[in-house]
Amino acid sequence: xxxxxxxxxxxxxxxxxxxxxxxxxxxxxxxxxxxxxxxxxxxxxxxxxxxxxxxxxxxxxxxxxxxxxxxxxxxxxxxxxxxxxxxxxxxxxxxxxxxxxxxxxxxxxxxxxxxxxxxxxxxxxxxxxxxxxxxxxxxxxxxxxxxxxxxxxxxxxxxxxxxxxxxxxxxxxxxxxxxxxxxxxxxxxxxxxxxxxxxxxxxxxxxxxxxxxxxxxxxxxxxxxxxxxxxxxxxxxxxxxxxxxxxxxxxxxxxxxxxxxxxxxxxxxxxxxxxxxxxxxxxxxxxxxxxxxxxxxxxxxxxxxxxxxxxxxxxxxxxxxxxxxxxxxxxxxxxxxxxxxxxxxxxxxxxxxxxxxxxxxxxxxxxxxxxxxxxxxxxxxxxxxxxxxxxxxxxxxxxxxxxxxxxxxxxxxxxxxxxxxxxxxxxxxxxxxxxxxxxxxxxxxxxxxxxxxxxxxxxxxxxxxxxxxxxxxxx
Ligand code: GLN
Numbered sequence: 166x167x168x169x170x171x172x173x174x175x176x177x178x179x180x181x182x183x184x185x186x187x188x189x190x191x192x193x194x195x196x197x198x199x200x201x202x203x204x205x206x207x208x209x210x211x212x213x214x215x216x217x218x219x220x221x222x223x224x225x226x227x228x229x230x231x232x233x234x235x236x237x238x239x240x241x242x243x244x245x246x247x248x249x250x251x252x253x254x255x256x257x258x259x260x261x262x263x264x265x266x267x268x269x270x271x272x273x274x275x276x277x278x279x280x281x282x283x284x285x286x287x288x289x290x291x292x293x294x295x296x297x298x299x300x301x302x303x304x305x306x307x308x309x310x311x312x313x314x315x316x317x318x319x320x321x322x323x324x325x326x327x328x329x330x331x332x333x334x335x336x337x338x339x340x341x342x343x344x345x346x347x348x349x350x351x352x353x354x355x356x357x358x359x360x361x362x363x364x365x366x367x368x369x370x371x372x373x374x375x376x377x378x379x380x381x382x383x384x385x386x387x388x389x390x391x392x393x394x395x396x397x398x399x400x401x402x403x404x405x406x407x408x409x410x411x412x413x414x415x416x417x418x419x420x421x422x423x424x425x426x427x428x429x430x431x432x433x434x435x436x437x438x439x440x441x442x443x444x445x446x447x448x449x450x451x452x453x454x455x456x457x458x459x460x461x462x463x464x465x466x467x468x469x470x471x472x473x474x475x476x477x478x479x480x481x482x483x484x485x486x487x488x489x490x491x492x493x494x495x496x497x498x499x500x501x502x503x504x505x506x507x508x509x510x511x512x513x514x515x516x517x518x519x520x521x522x523x524x525x526x527x528x529x530x531x532x533x534x535x536x537x538x539x540x541x542x543x544x545x546x547x548x549x550x551x552x553x554x555x556x557x558x559x560x561x562x563x564x565x566x567x568x569x570x571x572x573x574x575x576x577x578x579x580x581x582x583x584x585x586x587x588x589x590x591x592x593x594x595x596x597x598x599x600x601x602x603x604x605x606x607x608x609x610x611x612x613x614x615x616x617x618x619x620x621x622x623x624x625x626x627x628x629x630x631x632x633x634x635x636x637x638x639x640x
Contacts, residue, residue: 168194168320169635172377175229175323179217184228188214188272191230195275195321200297200306202316204235205243206275213272226384227270232322234313235276236283237368238357239263242273246359247291248281250478250503252485260357261392262326262368262385269384274322277312281505282475283328283361285309286336286574287567290507295564298340299636300602304561307340309333310371314341317371318636324377326385328358330366331463332556332581335593338371339556339605342595342634344622345371346378349613350588351396353382354389362470363394365463365585374632375594375623379403382615398613405616408627411445413617414549420456421554421580429599434555437596437606437625441553444628451549453541456583458534463582464575465518465531472515475508507571539587546611551621554580556593556605580607590615594622595631603634 170178178187188210195203207213210230217228233239236246238256240263245251263273280290288311289295296311298304299319306315310327314337317325327334329347338345347369358368370381379402388397417438422431438448480486480499487502489495504512518527545552558580567574584591589612596606606625610618626632 169373170323171372171374172226172229172323172380179228184214184217184272185211187228188230188274191274191322198319198321200299200302200315200319201294202277202296202312202319202321203232203275204245204247204278204293204312207242207273209241210272210274217270217272222270224268224270225380226266228272229270229324230272230274230322231266232274232277232313232316232325233263234310234325234327235279236328236359237262237326238359239273239276242276244276244359246282247279247293248503248505248508249292250484250500254483258357261354261389263357265385271384277310277316277325279312280309281508282471283309283330283333284471284507284511286332286577287562288312289564289568290505292505298561300342301561303563304602305340305564307337307557307561311337313371314338314343314345317341317343317373324370324372324381326368327371328366328368329585330362331467331585332578334369334371335556335581335591335605335607336578338593339603340561342603342636343371343373344375344378344592344594344632345369346382346592346618347584347590348382348386348615349590351394352398352400352590352613352615353386354392354395356389356391360474362467363474364470365467375619375626376406378592379406379619400613400615402615402619405619406623407620408624410441410621410624413441413446413551413621415441415446415448416451416545416549416552417448418451418453418456418545418552418554420453425558425576426555427559427599430555430557430559430604433597433599433604434553434606438553440629441625444624448553451545451552453545455534455537455541459538459583459586460575460579462531462534462538463578463586465527466535468511468515469518469528470515472512472519475512478504510571535586538583542587542589550617552609554607554609556580556607560599560602560604584609588612590618592618592622594625595634597631598634
C-alpha cells in the first residue's frame with residue numbers, strides 16, 4: 166500500500182523495491198480511486214521511474230511521484246485548466262517548475278482537477294465534475310487546486326503542485342488536512358503556468374508534512390529569466406527545518422477572526438496559538454484595518470486581469486472551434502459554448518471594470534486599496550516575525566451548497582486574498598478539526614522570509630499530532 170508516504174518514506178521504499186514499483190503502486194491506488202482527483206494520468210510515468218532505476222536520472226527527488234495541477238504546462242501531457250475550451254491541448258513545452266522537477270528526478274504522475282481556470286474555492290466549476298473531499302465525499306475539497314490537495318490526502322500521490330491566486334493552495338490544503346505553501350510573489354517562476362490573474366498568483370507545493378514542502382521548494386524555487394517578475398534571491402528552505410520557536414513574535418490580526426468564523430475553527434486556531442506560547446513564542450493582537458477592503462479589491466483586480474489573460478482563447482490557436490460566417494461570430498460562439506458560467510461571469514465583470522469611464526472607479530481604485538493592504542502587512546512585520554489566523558473561516562462545505570450564490574463562495578476567501586494582494590508568503594498547516602473536518606492554521610511571513618515560515622510550521626508539526634490525522638481515521 167502506498168498510502169500517505171512522505172518523500173523520505175518513498176525513498177526508503179525505492180531502495181527496498183524500485184522506483185518503478187513505487188510508481189506502479191501509486192498508479193494502482195489511483196485506478197481504484199473514487200474521488201475524481203486526476204484529470205489525466207501520464208503514460209510516461211513508469212518510463213520515468215525506470216530511468217531512475219537504471220541510474221539515468223538522479224537528484225533530490227529521484228523516483229518521487231508528483232501530481233500537477235491542470236493549469237501548469239507539461240510537455241506531451243494534456244493541460245486543460247479543467248476547461249472545455251482547452252480540450253485536447255497538449256503543450257509542446259514544460260513549465261519552468263516541471264523542468265526543475267524532472268531534472269531533480271521526480272516522476273510526473275498525472276494532472277489534477279481544479280476549478281475552471283483556477284476560478285473558485287470548491288473545484289465545482291471543473292468541466293470534469295467536482296473532486297470529492299477524502300474526509301467526507303459529500304463535501305468539496307476546496308479550490309481551486311482541489312484535486313492536488315485531495316490526491317495527497319487520499320494517498321494517491323505523496324506530493325503535488327497547485328497554484329494560488331487568492332488562496333487556491335491554502336484553501337484546499339486546509340479543507341483536506343494537508344500542508345500547502347504559497348511562496349512570496351516572484352520566488353517561483355510562473356513560466357508555463359496558464360495565467361488567471363498574473364499579478365497575484367504563484368505556484369506552490371502541497372504535501373503531508375512541512376519537510377516535503379521545503380524539499381519541493383528547494384527544487385522549484387529560484388530565478389528564471391523567462392518570468393519577468395522572477396526575483397533572484399536564494400532561499401534555503403531545508404536549512405530552515407529547525408524545531409525552535411523560542412522568542413518568535415506572533416501577531417494575531419483581529420480582523421481575521423471576524424463575523425462568520427466557525428466556532429470550531431476559531432477554537433482550533435487559538436489552541437494552536439496557545440501551543441506556540443507553550444513552546445516559547447509570544448503573541449499579541451495586531452490590527453490590520455484595511456483587511457475589510459481586500460476581498461473587493463482582489464475580485465476587481467483578479468477579474469480585470471482574467472478578462473485580458475483569457476482573450477487568447479478564441480478558437481484560433483487552441484482547443485475546439487465553433488462555426489461562424491466570420492472571425493467575430495466564430496470567436497464569440499467558441500467562447501460562449503466552451504467557457505463555463507463562472508469564467509464567463511468573470512470575463513464580463515473584468516471587462517466592465519476595465520472599460521473607459523469605469524476604469525478609475527473600479528480597477529484603479531482597487532489598485533490603490535491594494536497598496537493600503539500591503540502597508541498593513543509592512544506595519545505588522547515591523548513588530549512581528551509571523552502572523553497567524555484561520556486559513557478558511559469554515560471547514561469544507563457541502564457540494565452544491567454555494568453553487569447558486571457565487572458571492573457566498575467569494576466571501577469564504579476573506580482570509581486568503583490579502584496575502585496575494587501584498588505578495589507575502591504563507592503556509593496552511595493542519596491544526597485540528599471542527600465537526601470531524603480538518604482545520605488549517607495559516608502562518609504568514611514577510612517577503613522572502615520563507616525560512617521563518619518553514620521553521621514555525623515545522624516546529625508546530627514536531628510538537629503536535631495534527632498532521633498525523635488522516636481521512637477515515639480519528640487522530
Ligand atoms: N477563490 C479565489 C478565486 O476564485 C482564489 C482562486 C485561486 O487562488 N486561484 O479567485
